[in-house]
Amino acid sequence: MSGALQDWKSQKKPFAAVVTAPVFWLALFFVAPMAIVWLYSFGQNAGPADIEISGTLDNYKRATEWLYVSIFLKSFAVATLTTLLCLIIGFPVAMAITFAAPKWRPWLLLGIMLPFWTNLLIRTYALMALMGTNGYMNKGLGELWEGASWLRTLVGMQPLDAWTPVQLLYNNFAVVLGLVYVHLPFMVLPLYSALDRLDKSLIEASLDLGAGHFKTFMQIVVPLAAPGIVAGVMITLIPALGAYLTPDLMGGTDSQMIANVIERQFKRANDWPFGAALSFLLIYAMFILIAFQSMRANKVKAA
Amino acid sequence: MTQAKQPIIQIRNVSKRFGKVTAVDNISLDILAGEFFVLLGPSGCGKTTLLRMIAGFEMPTEGQIFIDGQDMSLVPPNKRPVNMVFQSYAVFPHMNVTDNVGYGLRIAGVSKGEIRDRVAEALELVKLGGFEDRMPDQMSGGQRQRVALARSLVMRPKVLLLDEPLSALDAKLRAQMQFELADLQDKVGITFVTVTHDQDEALSMASRVAVINKGEVAQLAPPADLYEYPANRFVADFVGSVNIFEGKLTLDEPDKAAVDCPGLGKIYLNHGVTGPHGADVWVALRPEKIYLHVPGEGKAVRAAAQDAPDGHNLARGTIKGMSYLGDITLYEIQLEGGQMIRVSRPNLSRHDQEDFTWDDKVSMHWRADSPVVLLS
Amino acid sequence: MPSPMFQRCALTLVSAACLLLSAQAQAKPFKWSSASDIPTLDIHSQNNALGNGVHAAIYDSLVYYNSKTFKVEPRLATSWKEVSPTQYRFTLRADVKFSDGSALTADDVVFSLERARAKTSNFHVYTQGFSRIAKVDARTVDIILSGPNPVLLNQLTELRIMSKAWAEKNKSVDPKDIKTKEEYFAHRNANGTGPFMLKSWEQDVRLTLVRNPNWWGKLEGNVTEIVYSPIKAEATRIAALLSGEVDLVLEYNGDIAQAMVEDSDIGFVIPKEGSQLNSDNLCIPKGAPHPKNAHAFINYLLDAEAGKKITETILYPTPNDAAKALMPDAYKNNPVIFPPADVLAKCEYAKFNSELQPKYEEAFTRVRAA
Incomplete structure (x- = not known):
């Protein structure tokens, strides 16, 4: 680290040459638009197409009303649940890939990354086609049900009632399932990279010292995979918190998340200042999350 | 020690195959209680696989392993009365020294007070007193190895398994640790089973050595026997440095034997070899057991080779290479027949290395008990 | 900008x-969809067009619009007359039964109209100008107005009648307060005299109504069951329509x-x-x-x-x-x-x-x- 620092301090010109383009890019396409939206959040509509930046805090005042705070909290709860499920599902997957035979590993990783080759919208619609009341899941369940009914008649029992499709879509369950589906690779990949770096002999050493598989997992694997877990949680939680498409397409009437509310401010309500304020509250919340994480990382480094 | 020792580990017809590769091929051997047993062999010979089967990390494809009389076939690693020191030490990086060493005791549910005492005792044993709160990344390789040792010893296993324990240490430290390990084993009285590819390590520490080649035991013997009486060309060549010549057995009686080596000359031994007459055999001759002379000293040479009939155990050649190693000088000599032979000579005085130089014509002789006749 | x-x-x-509308003639469940679900089954809690439509299938009002002529016609009231410009007298239909089997009485009508005037009701717009509701006898009810009211009958089309005994038994005397989240019997359950009965309602998922066999009227058409599922996105609604997942979309x-x-x-x-x-x-x-x-x-x-x-x-x-x-x-x-x-x-x-x-x-x- 100090070597690298030394390098750019002593060789300012080449460093400047390398860094100018990205800095310019960031300034032009990230900092500037964000700054404009930030300014909007202190403004008010002065006509259908004009925003007067008056320095008012009304937008923030309105954004912190219980109605919106409750939606923030709900979004956070949905994102947290999604992240938790991703962690619970992703950890065994990452472990399985880590311990798979080396010739299988690239294929398994490819399998994890394959969904990225398809547009999110298409994946979501595919999932909806699976989960609809006339979808494949319900059809499959229906077949099983009919099969069970037929088996009952075989042993002389009354057949079951006709199969009623299960409502899988358009509710909060569907939203969480959709979000887990979309975000699982983001969890698996950092977990895999953390577990892959883990010296397998540490696991054997723990077994050798009398610990069972569960204790070994809790005392050795989890603590040593902690950086991967934290990274996975962050890159799952943050996009899930801002999820917009999945609750919109797969959710029910009560499944709105904060991103949906923000979208409506910019589009249907034509209230950009208020939408900007909501957006920035969301960004601040994410900053706080990231700050917590880096504080934790610093603490670990210092220890 | 005269007392009859019980085998603590019995390996019975154990084989291990990974797909088509046979790592361990029908090995049977006993390891006695209190022994410092070394599994020696080149990398890939199956010695580590055998050790891991004892620890329980691999299951034998065939055969059984008994520890203290108990069949281990269905016993998982965490239930076996053995502990292992890993080649990478496998010290838990997120725990300090005390927590690392106390890990197994905590898992076993030993009381806090007892853990404290036993950890302190174990750290004292491996000379790590005062390092209790260190994290592994603040320690040297040698110190981490001591932590791994203490962590295993604190469990008071019946057998301590060590996988290449010294391979990651620098030469000086390795030499020191060889002594310390032997000393430690003596102190705790636990059976040590060590895997190594380094013959020096094996010879200096072991009470017995099993040389493993291609999944089979090439020879099982105490270190000195291994060196002085190798059972075959593999062992002769693997343990120490050696010159090997092909020949035919021309004489084989209980108290003498002779081999005719086209490359080296006539070899005479003052003991029998019990091989079939006229058989193709190999003669192994260690470089340090060959005496080097200036060619004019014919008388002295003959006198020195008195224990053999005339014309036996003698050779002539030209020095083609020399390496001065401080304690000895190593010569590469081209024999009259064209083959090369290695000879080492102790530098008994400061100027001994000046006695011979490149392209010098030299004579060699050896004693009748020096050559070893190998049948395979 | x-x-x-x-x-x-x-x-x-x-x-x-x-x-x-599905053109198929055979009797089968009628499935339809639009963007959102009904807010409640409580007939006086929220004045919502979709909800009112569903309520009207389960509950009857005294009078309602004819589905073809759009003129007010008798429902639970068979006839009415103006006693004075501020007093109207309604005669109730005989032998009307709620879906739980109990008979409709004047008490139920008085109770329901008063319930629409309760503090937590959102139907005050339809009870404007009501001064008092009085039972005359078991089959006659008077509505006394604070002044002449030419739209009284139109108002009554949106005031549906529930059973007093049922409401009292199930602690649903007042309309569900929409500001509170607490569970409320009349919010989740229904007991009306209308052509359909509630089979099940899972909010935001599915509402199923079945034909009321004891309805006093004669139902036109062959619909035996109505299934309503809210679907939000319009492209999805069309796709659902084509796949047969729903029968009706907006x-x-x-x-x-x-x-x-x-x-x-x-x-x-x-x-x-x-x-x-x-x-x-x-x-x-x-x-x-x-x-x-x-x-x-x-x-x-x-x-x-x-x-x-x-x-x-x-x-x-x-x-x-x-x-x-x-x-x-x-x-x-x-x-x-x-x-x-x-x-x-x-x-x-x-x-x-x-x-x-x-x-x-x-x-x-x-x-x-x-």
């Missing part, structure tokens, strides 16, 4: 909210005309009351860098042949007469695409109100967050 200033409108496409006519090409078993209806008009516009923003290109593009779109091709695909009513002239009669005479003038006359454009729109969205957010 949001919404560019409109300079010019080039294309106008008429579309209207529509209803689709959509624009062109989209339905397209769907009808794929599935002839779909119909399109504009409500008698009229509906909303919408048109797509091509606009050139103020200061656009290449107005000539924009004009060229608009001219291209207005070209008869190009317009014909577009129209063939989107099946919306084209405003381009030249293009329309090139279209086949099947298009020109399609009542789905070109609704009759008298129907269109009842439809109107929605207007964007920059003051109200954020408030509307906030209300919408509030509803969805509830």
Whole structure:
């Protein structure tokens, strides 16, 4: 680290040459638009197409009303649940890939990354086609049900009632399932990279010292995979918190998340200042999350 | 020690195959209680696989392993009365020294007070007193190895398994640790089973050595026997440095034997070899057991080779290479027949290395008990 | 800047909210869908058009609109007369039973109309001008007004009658307070005298009604079961319609005309009351860098042949007469695409109100967050 620092301090010109383009890019396409939206959040509509930046805090005042705070909290709860499920599902997957035979590993990783080759919208619609009341899941369940009914008649029992499709879509369950589906690779990949770096002999050493598989997992694997877990949680939680498409397409009437509310401010309500304020509250919340994480990382480094 | 020792580990017809590769091929051997047993062999010979089967990390494809009389076939690693020191030490990086060493005791549910005492005792044993709160990344390789040792010893296993324990240490430290390990084993009285590819390590520490080649035991013997009486060309060549010549057995009686080596000359031994007459055999001759002379000293040479009939155990050649190693000088000599032979000579005085130089014509002789006749 | 200033409108496409009905004659569940679910089953808790429609299937009012003539006709009240300009007397239908089997009495009517006037009711708009409701005998009820009221009967169409005994037994005497989240029996359950009975309701998922075998009236049609599932996204609703997942959606006519090409078993209806008009516009923003290109593009779109091709695909009513002239009669005479003038006359454009729109969205957010 100090070597690298030394390098750019002593060789300012080449460093400047390398860094100018990205800095310019960031300034032009990230900092500037964000700054404009930030300014909007202190403004008010002065006509259908004009925003007067008056320095008012009304937008923030309105954004912190219980109605919106409750939606923030709900979004956070949905994102947290999604992240938790991703962690619970992703950890065994990452472990399985880590311990798979080396010739299988690239294929398994490819399998994890394959969904990225398809547009999110298409994946979501595919999932909806699976989960609809006339979808494949319900059809499959229906077949099983009919099969069970037929088996009952075989042993002389009354057949079951006709199969009623299960409502899988358009509710909060569907939203969480959709979000887990979309975000699982983001969890698996950092977990895999953390577990892959883990010296397998540490696991054997723990077994050798009398610990069972569960204790070994809790005392050795989890603590040593902690950086991967934290990274996975962050890159799952943050996009899930801002999820917009999945609750919109797969959710029910009560499944709105904060991103949906923000979208409506910019589009249907034509209230950009208020939408900007909501957006920035969301960004601040994410900053706080990231700050917590880096504080934790610093603490670990210092220890 | 005269007392009859019980085998603590019995390996019975154990084989291990990974797909088509046979790592361990029908090995049977006993390891006695209190022994410092070394599994020696080149990398890939199956010695580590055998050790891991004892620890329980691999299951034998065939055969059984008994520890203290108990069949281990269905016993998982965490239930076996053995502990292992890993080649990478496998010290838990997120725990300090005390927590690392106390890990197994905590898992076993030993009381806090007892853990404290036993950890302190174990750290004292491996000379790590005062390092209790260190994290592994603040320690040297040698110190981490001591932590791994203490962590295993604190469990008071019946057998301590060590996988290449010294391979990651620098030469000086390795030499020191060889002594310390032997000393430690003596102190705790636990059976040590060590895997190594380094013959020096094996010879200096072991009470017995099993040389493993291609999944089979090439020879099982105490270190000195291994060196002085190798059972075959593999062992002769693997343990120490050696010159090997092909020949035919021309004489084989209980108290003498002779081999005719086209490359080296006539070899005479003052003991029998019990091989079939006229058989193709190999003669192994260690470089340090060959005496080097200036060619004019014919008388002295003959006198020195008195224990053999005339014309036996003698050779002539030209020095083609020399390496001065401080304690000895190593010569590469081209024999009259064209083959090369290695000879080492102790530098008994400061100027001994000046006695011979490149392209010098030299004579060699050896004693009748020096050559070893190998049948395979 | 949001919404560019409109300079010019080039294309106008008429579309209207529509209803689709399955044309199949055999009795089967009737499944339909729109964007949101009913807010409650409590008939006095929330005045919501969708909810009222569903309530009307389960609960009867004293009088209701005839489904063909749209005139007020007797329901639970068989006749009524004006005792004085501020006193009306209603005679109740005999032998009416609630779906739980109990008989309808004047007490139930008095109770229900009073319930609509309760503090937590949202039906005060329909009880405006009511002074008092009085039971005369077991089959007669008087409504005493604070002044003459020419729309009393229209008001009564939205005031449905529930059983007093049932409400008292189930602690649902007052309408459910929409501001509280607590569970409420009349919010989740129903016991009416109407043509349908509640089979099940899973909020935001599915509402199932079945025919009430004991209904006093005679039900036209063959619908034995009504299943309603709210689906939010419109593309999804159309897809659900085509896949048979739902039987009824609320959509624009062109989209339905397209769907009808794929599935002839779909119909399109504009409500008698009229509906909303919408048109797509091509606009050139103020200061656009290449107005000539924009004009060229608009001219291209207005070209008869190009317009014909577009129209063939989107099946919306084209405003381009030249293009329309090139279209086949099947298009020109399609009542789905070109609704009759008298129907269109009842439809109107929605207007964007920059003051109200954020408030509307906030209300919408509030509803969805509830």
